[in-house]
Amino acid sequence: MKIDLIKCHGSNNDFLLIDETDRNYKFDDFKRRDLALALCDRESSLGADGILFIRPSRVADAQYRIFNSDGTEASMCGNGLRCAGRYVCEKLGVVEAVIETMKANLRVKKHEEIFIDIPTYQVEISPVTFDLKDLPLNLDQETLIQEEIPQLAEELTFTALSVPNPHLTAVVSKEQLESDLQTRLSEKVNNPNDLFPDGVNVSFIRLLEKGSIYVRTYERGVGYTNACGTAMSASTLVTCLMGENEFDQPINVYNNGGMVQCAVHKEDETYTIDLIGNATFVYSAQIEVDFTKEGILAEILEQEDFNEDTLYSRLQEHAKKYLNQF
Numbered sequence: 579m580k581i582d583l584i585k586c587h588g589s590n591n592d593f594l595l596i597d598e599t600d601r602n603y604k605f606d607d608f609k610r611r612d613l614a615l616a617l618c619d620r621e622s623s624l625g626a627d628g629i630l631f632i633r634p635s636r637v638a639d640a641q642y643r644i645f646n647s648d649g650t651e652a653s654m655c656g657n658g659l660r661c662a663g664r665y666v667c668e669k670l671g672v673v674e675a676v677i678e679t680m681k682a683n684l685r686v687k688k689h690e691e692i693f694i695d696i697p698t699y700q701v702e703i704s705p706v707t708f709d710l711k712d713l714p715l716n717l718d719q720e721t722l723i724q725e726e727i728p729q730l731a732e733e734l735t736f737t738a739l740s741v742p743n744p745h746l747t748a749v750v751s752k753e754q755l756e757s758d759l760q761t762r763l764s765e766k767v768n769n770p771n772d773l774f775p776d777g778v779n780v781s782f783i784r785l786l787e788k789g790s791i792y793v794r795t796y797e798r799g800v801g802y803t804n805a806c807g808t809a810m811s812a813s814t815l816v817t818c819l820m821g822e823n824e825f826d827q828p829i830n831v832y833n834n835g836g837m838v839q840c841a842v843h844k845e846d847e848t849y850t851i852d853l854i855g856n857a858t859f860v861y862s863a864q865i866e867v868d869f870t871k872e873g874i875l876a877e878i879l880e881q882e883d884f885n886e887d888t889l890y891s892r893l894q895e896h897a898k899k900y901l902n903q904f
């Protein structure tokens with residue numbers, strides 16, 4: 579069968595976006611999983627961190643589902659939502675839309691450019707909870723906020739939260755960031771283990787200066803990615819709770835693929851986060867896919883560049899220069 583797709587990225591966290599709305603692809607979840615496994619494979623001609631499936635919705639302007647490169651489905655993806663948001667807004671000819679995700683209907687809107695000539699979108703990250711049952715994290719307590727998990731690392735304090743996909747964050751020193759600590763503990767909690775039965779996204783945060791942080795994430799279902807939007811949102815919230823950053827202020831979040839801004843809002847005990855950043859379209863392609871017993875065979879038939887990635891590299895250079903100071 580022929581499938582049309584768009585290769586896109588948010589902070590170089592890259593995705594294949596497939597619109598099921600007007601095409602009679604008839605994917606079931608096994609096919610979506612198999613497509614994610616085959617097409618995201620970096621050894622294949624496409625390669626990506628995940629697939630974003632756009633689908634019709636009865637309650638919003640569109641529904642989107644995110645499958646990680648290992649074929650698992652995630653409840654949310656912030657960088658992917660910016661790309662999906664741009665796609666839906668441009669398709670409908672609007673500047674604002676509501677997208678149905680697994681756990682919430684979320685507002686997306688076109689935003690003033692975060693850097694020269696960069697298509698920029700703002701997306702809502704919600705619901706946020708600290709209840710360990712939501713991750714789940716099997717500890718004999720209700721929440722974990724700036725506390726040790728001695729089974730994982732004695733030298734770190736962690737905060738666990740769902741936004742609503744699960745995140746484990748720690749503020750670290752430069753030395754800790756450069757060590758193999760994050761890899762060791764991320765592999766532990768993302769392989770069969772008693773603490774996080776469903777795995778977890780693990781982020782190391784560095785405080786750079788007031789209003790700026792750096793976040794590196796080992797993503798559940800993928801491994802290290804250039805950036806993770808929900809992780810950067812969760813990490814910003816953690817730094818606001820610690821008093822290192824201000825609520826309601828845009829915080830610059832640097833990552834290995836560029837930078838975004840996150841603003842955390844608190845109303846009573848409810849938190850919402852705005853994630854603002856690029857939604858870059860790299861190319862559109864038509865591929866021929868054969869579902870065989872041995873697996874999926876895919877071949878690119880046509881490919882057309884959007885010429886947006888060269889413009890994006892200027893933001894990346896700017897972010898790298900800034901980070902080099904620390």
Ligand SMILES: N[C@@H](CCC[C@H](N)C(=O)O)C(=O)O
Binds near residue numbers: 797
């Ligand atoms: N990269 C994403 C998060 C994707 C899902 C994650 N790997 C999970 O399994 O929860 C983002 O930008 O938020």
